[in-house]
Amino acid sequence: MKILYGMQQPxxxxxxxxxxQVTFTNPGDAIAxxxxxxxxxxxxxDNLTVLENVVLGAEKLYGIGGxxxxxxxxxxxAYGLGVRPDVLVEELGVADRQRVExxxxxxxxxxxxxxxxxxxxxxxxxVDALFDNLRELKAEGLTVxxxxxxxxxxxxxxxxxxVIRRGTTVxxxxxxxxxxxxxxxxxxxxxxPTPETAESTVTDVPLLEVAGLHxxxxxxxxxxxxxxxxxxxxxxxGEVLGIAGVEGNGQSELVEAIMGMRRPDxxxxxxxxxxxxxxxxxxxREAGIxxxxxxxxxxxxxxxxxxxxxxxxxxxxxxxxxxxxLLDIKAARADTERIVRAYDVRTPGIxxxxxxxxxxxxxxxxxxxxxxxxxKLLIAAHPTRGVDVGAQAxxxxxxxxxxxxxxxxxxxxxxxxxxxxLSDTLxxxxxxxxxxxxxxxxxxxxxxxxxxxxxxxxxxxxxxDDER
Amino acid sequence: MKKLTSRIDxxxxxxxxxxxxxxxxxxxxxxxxxxxxTGKNPGAAFSDMTTYGFASDSQVYILNKATTxxxxxxxxxxxxxxxxxxxxxxxxxxxxxxxxxxxxxxxAVPGWIAIPLVIIAAMVTGAxxxxxxxxxKVTRGVSEVISTIMLNSIATAIIAYLLQPGKLxxxxxxxxxxxxxxLPSSSYFFTIDAGPAGELWGFIVIAVLVGIAYWFVLGxxxxxxxxxxxGQSESAASASGVSVKKMIATSMVISGAVAGLIGMPTLLxxxxxxxxxxxTGIGFTGIAIALLGRNNPVGIALGALLxxxxxxxxxxxxxxxxxxxxxxxxQGVIVLxxxxxxxxxxxxxxxxxxxxxxAELAAQAAxxxxxxxxx
Numbered sequence: 001m002k003i004l005y006g007m008q009q010p011x012x013x014x015x016x017x018x019x020x021q022v023t024f025t026n027p028g029d030a031i032a033x034x035x036x037x038x039x040x041x042x043x044x045x046d047n048l049t050v051l052e053n054v055v056l057g058a059e060k061l062y063g064i065g066g067x068x069x070x071x072x073x074x075x076x077x078a079y080g081l082g083v084r085p086d087v088l089v090e091e092l093g094v095a096d097r098q099r100v101e102x103x104x105x106x107x108x109x110x111x112x113x114x115x116x117x118x119x120x121x122x123x124x125x126x127v128d129a130l131f132d133n134l135r136e137l138k139a140e141g142l143t144v145x146x147x148x149x150x151x152x153x154x155x156x157x158x159x160x161x162x163v164i165r166r167g168t169t170v171x172x173x174x175x176x177x178x179x180x181x182x183x184x185x186x187x188x189x190x191x192x193p194t195p196e197t198a199e200s201t202v203t204d205v206p207l208l209e210v211a212g213l214h215x216x217x218x219x220x221x222x223x224x225x226x227x228x229x230x231x232x233x234x235x236x237x238g239e240v241l242g243i244a245g246v247e248g249n250g251q252s253e254l255v256e257a258i259m260g261m262r263r264p265d266x267x268x269x270x271x272x273x274x275x276x277x278x279x280x281x282x283x284x285r286e287a288g289i290x291x292x293x294x295x296x297x298x299x300x301x302x303x304x305x306x307x308x309x310x311x312x313x314x315x316x317x318x319x320x321x322x323x324x325x326l327l328d329i330k331a332a333r334a335d336t337e338r339i340v341r342a343y344d345v346r347t348p349g350i351x352x353x354x355x356x357x358x359x360x361x362x363x364x365x366x367x368x369x370x371x372x373x374x375x376k377l378l379i380a381a382h383p384t385r386g387v388d389v390g391a392q393a394x395x396x397x398x399x400x401x402x403x404x405x406x407x408x409x410x411x412x413x414x415x416x417x418x419x420x421x422l423s424d425t426l427x428x429x430x431x432x433x434x435x436x437x438x439x440x441x442x443x444x445x446x447x448x449x450x451x452x453x454x455x456x457x458x459x460x461x462x463x464x465d466d467e468r
Numbered sequence: 469m470k471k472l473t474s475r476i477d478x479x480x481x482x483x484x485x486x487x488x489x490x491x492x493x494x495x496x497x498x499x500x501x502x503x504x505x506t507g508k509n510p511g512a513a514f515s516d517m518t519t520y521g522f523a524s525d526s527q528v529y530i531l532n533k534a535t536t537x538x539x540x541x542x543x544x545x546x547x548x549x550x551x552x553x554x555x556x557x558x559x560x561x562x563x564x565x566x567x568x569x570x571x572x573x574x575x576a577v578p579g580w581i582a583i584p585l586v587i588i589a590a591m592v593t594g595a596x597x598x599x600x601x602x603x604x605k606v607t608r609g610v611s612e613v614i615s616t617i618m619l620n621s622i623a624t625a626i627i628a629y630l631l632q633p634g635k636l637x638x639x640x641x642x643x644x645x646x647x648x649x650x651l652p653s654s655s656y657f658f659t660i661d662a663g664p665a666g667e668l669w670g671f672i673v674i675a676v677l678v679g680i681a682y683w684f685v686l687g688x689x690x691x692x693x694x695x696x697x698x699g700q701s702e703s704a705a706s707a708s709g710v711s712v713k714k715m716i717a718t719s720m721v722i723s724g725a726v727a728g729l730i731g732m733p734t735l736l737x738x739x740x741x742x743x744x745x746x747x748t749g750i751g752f753t754g755i756a757i758a759l760l761g762r763n764n765p766v767g768i769a770l771g772a773l774l775x776x777x778x779x780x781x782x783x784x785x786x787x788x789x790x791x792x793x794x795x796x797x798x799q800g801v802i803v804l805x806x807x808x809x810x811x812x813x814x815x816x817x818x819x820x821x822x823x824x825x826x827a828e829l830a831a832q833a834a835x836x837x838x839x840x841x842x843x
Binding site: 261282283300304305313347352356 | 687688689690691692693694696697700701703704706707708709710711818821822824825828829
């Protein structure tokens, strides 16, 4: 996709747009040819209005004033995007921001839209709305390239599906007459993995108890925002507690509070009977917390360091990585070899940098590292985000195995199927509070989704009416 | 698989050397053009530099200079490994040398007590001066670049105030030089007699020890790993349990302590007093040398030697009728080229490695499917 958008040059091969062979050396070339990209992570300035964000960098097209505003309204109406040009972006929700991104691309005259994992941050209801927008665009004669690893979505929205695995096209199919299972088999090259867990292993021994966590932050304008509001829960040995929620509702801060990277204003964290509320991060890790961070590039890896140094990261004070104050490089390297083998990290060796591995293999290395220090509690934040289906299945297996061995697992995810499939208990987080709980055995993603937008609270019961 | 690993390693080494070599070659080309532009013969200049630079008295001079430069390079490199830009090395070493010189001049104890005391005083002074910037950074978020630049000026002012006749200094040499009270000869550091070539400063031994300690602490200890982790990614470091703020303050202090040593070869082996002609600006030289040496203990040594060589030989060129500004041109171009070359070579290396990993994995996958087909 980066090649198609001019961010990277291909070694060989050609791109043909509208019957004409082209080469892109930068995104500007791609835009000039009518190719626009909506990135997975939005590229919007929060403190500017929608209008300002849209014209930013494209001032030459329609100016920055009334003409641009008219144009934005025109595009918005033509495709049913419902974008209001004079609202500040920071006041918009995720779905609205995404529509602004799409509008930005259309404003620049794109005839081909690339959407990179557009649904990862949306709740099911918003996904449906997005699909309606996409159908509108299609009806107006635009081309949409929709990248996703969610099979159901691809099948429902696409006219033609191309499956890419490890950098090669493995097949192109028609969505009509293809089942999700067939498609998944194309993707993995074998049987479809599901995130189902076997019989319950939940014990009644509490391992992690979080009580009354409260965190408020004062932003630049002096307005106090409550980020965590009276969060309390208990995870038992052998239990997976899943937390559902649209991103940015306090999940990251909750994890950081449990890890000791952020001090909550009030509240206690108890691990295996010991109060660790005031313990530094390193001691918490030594006490047996394994951590799969939501952003592995920022929190889980040293990208420019070799794999064996990444194996030491976070566990420098523990064997086999060190003896006393000295590093034990030989033992650390040997153990890295073991992790690479045991967790099927696809790499030519342990001296390559972490950056040269694919996302899935980086994640498997992290999981292997965290599981190698006999954790009692595993915090897994979006453990399968941005990893291929094969690695995803493997990571699910490791989490299941951890649960079988009596670990307590805190699972935070935006993938509702993953949450429902792996969790023993489900809680929904909305604006810093745990607003609802649900039984993963009966709940549907749609029902969870309504709680994630704050529409439903309390104990979510699966009702037959919801089934359409 | 093993073969590939070693190949990547060898390549990395080759790429590591390629950048500075490329930079030096580019600098020579640019210098040649500059000399040509002044209407002189660059070939003759270079051959003069080589013959003069490798004469035995030049070698001693270069090693002595390089001792000072090496310490400066290491002091800066400690900051660099942390992603800290300690521009204040300059002020730290001058203030440290001044305090040490005053103390050394006042001490009336045997050399084996006085010399360690003088060195420790210098390190503590450098560390404290650097700690100001470190504390400001972790408590108030003040950029260390700004605070250390200002601390350099303050150090200059403090020294200028105290280095006056009647305060901590006195007039020497018929009233042209203001200097602290000289160290007693018992407090001189040992030198190695190199015959007619001159005397090699004994402080080179300390410089080598500092280099070994730098390598060992950074590469072989938990503390060094934590320090490098913070330098590579603060977010990953804090998630891994390193207290980033504590680490910033600590490494600033260590950088300052090593900076305190920079003035010691000159003070203990050469001038034996701090005067108003004590060498200045070595902290900035250290930045160039740390860049050139890629923060690597051996690399910094080579950089320091190159710097000493250039200084020695271009000084001589002046007597041959060339412009003395050639030195500045060569040094400037080298630093510029080094920064560019590292970036280019680094990107190339990473891309190449990624391609290699991809190719290797594709080959593995192909082999696996073939095996399956056979079975």
